[in-house]
Amino acid sequence: MKKKIIGIIVAIVIVLGLSLVVYNQIIPDEYVPTDDEIALHLQLDTEEDVGLLVYDYRADSYEYSGGISNADGSLIQHDSDNIVVWNREELNHLSDSFELSMQFRIITEYVAPNYENVYPDDITKYLEPITWEAHFGESYFITITGDKTNGYQAVLN
Numbered sequence: 001m002k003k004k005i006i007g008i009i010v011a012i013v014i015v016l017g018l019s020l021v022v023y024n025q026i027i028p029d030e031y032v033p034t035d036d037e038i039a040l041h042l043q044l045d046t047e048e049d050v051g052l053l054v055y056d057y058r059a060d061s062y063e064y065s066g067g068i069s070n071a072d073g074s075l076i077q078h079d080s081d082n083i084v085v086w087n088r089e090e091l092n093h094l095s096d097s098f099e100l101s102m103q104f105r106i107i108t109e110y111v112a113p114n115y116e117n118v119y120p121d122d123i124t125k126y127l128e129p130i131t132w133e134a135h136f137g138e139s140y141f142i143t144i145t146g147d148k149t150n151g152y153q154a155v156l157n
Contacts (some may be wrong), residue, residue, distance in 0.1 A: 030139070031083050031085070031139070032139070033085060033136075033137055033138065033139055034087075034137065035136060035137045036087050036088045036089075036136055036137075037085050037086065037087045037088075037136065037137070038085070038086050038087075038091075038100075038134055038135075038136055038137075038138060038139075038140070039083060039084070039085050039138075039139040039140070040083065040084040040085075040086075040139075040140050040142060041081055041082075041083055041139060041140070041141045041142065042068070042081070042082040042083070042084060042142050042144065043080075043081050043082075043141065043142065043143045043144065044076065044077065044078055044079060044080050044081075044082070044144050045078070045079065045143055045144065045145045046078045046106075046144060046145060046146055046147060046152065047078065047146070047147035047148075048078055048108075048147060048148065049075035049076060049077055049078045050075060050076050050078070050106050050107065050108060051069070051075055051076070051107040051108055051109040051110035051111060051123070052067055052068065052069045052076070052105075052106075052107035052110070052111065052113060052119070053067060053068040053069075053076060053082065053104065053105075053106060053107075053144070054066070054067040054104065054105040054106075054107060054117050054119070055067060055084075055102050055103065055104050055105070056102070056103045056105070056117070057100065057101060057102040057103070058099075058100070058101045058102075059091045059092070059094060059098055059099075059100055059134075060092075060094055060098045060099060062091065062092050064091075065117045066084070066117075067113060067117060068082050068084070069110070069113045070110075073110055073112075074110070075110055088136060094136075096135060096136055097133055097134065097135045097136075098133070098134055099131060099132075099133060099134070100131065100132060100133075100134035101129055101130070101131040102129060102130055102131075102142075102154070103126065103127065103128075103129040103130075104126075104127040104144060104152070104154050105117075105119075105124055105125065105126055105127070106124070106125040106127070106144070106148070106152050107119045107123055107124055107125075108123045108124075108125060108148045109123045111123070125148060125151060125152055127144070127151075127152050127153055127154045128153065128154070130142070130154055130155070130156050132156055140156065141156070141157040142154055142155065142156055142157065143155050143157055
């Protein structure tokens with residue numbers, strides 16, 4: 001009787017282990033955008049944590065502004081991967097490919113985000129803009145490096 005119970009437990013453990021392997025193959029760890037989305041992976045690789053990550057962007061002739069902050073008021077970790085997803089509707093039904101230009105701003109201390117994305121100059125660090133041909137259904141990886149003393153830079157990987 002004990003051998004039968006041990007055999008059943010071993011079989012259950014094997015089935016659960018195989019299920020986990022199959023699940024990890026079917027459901028990837030990385031966000032995969034649909035055909036009408038663009039996913040931006042904004043990887044921070046900075047020397048210190050930051051208050052806010054603000055971005056002004058232009059998709060063809062439309063201009064937008066957005067940003068990332070922690071709802072609890074904590075700093076964004078210096079090594080965090082932040083994902084931003086936009087769909088066609090949010091970008092005004094653009095064609096399948098279009099020019100996308102972004103300029104990031106690092107707000108070095110936490111301040112409450114505001115709709116206008118206007119923050120004190122003494123804690124705002126501007127990065128050089130980056131521009132590329134974007135396509136719906138694609139993911140783009142941008143790494144932000146640097147520190148508040150020497151400045152920051154954004155690179156499209």
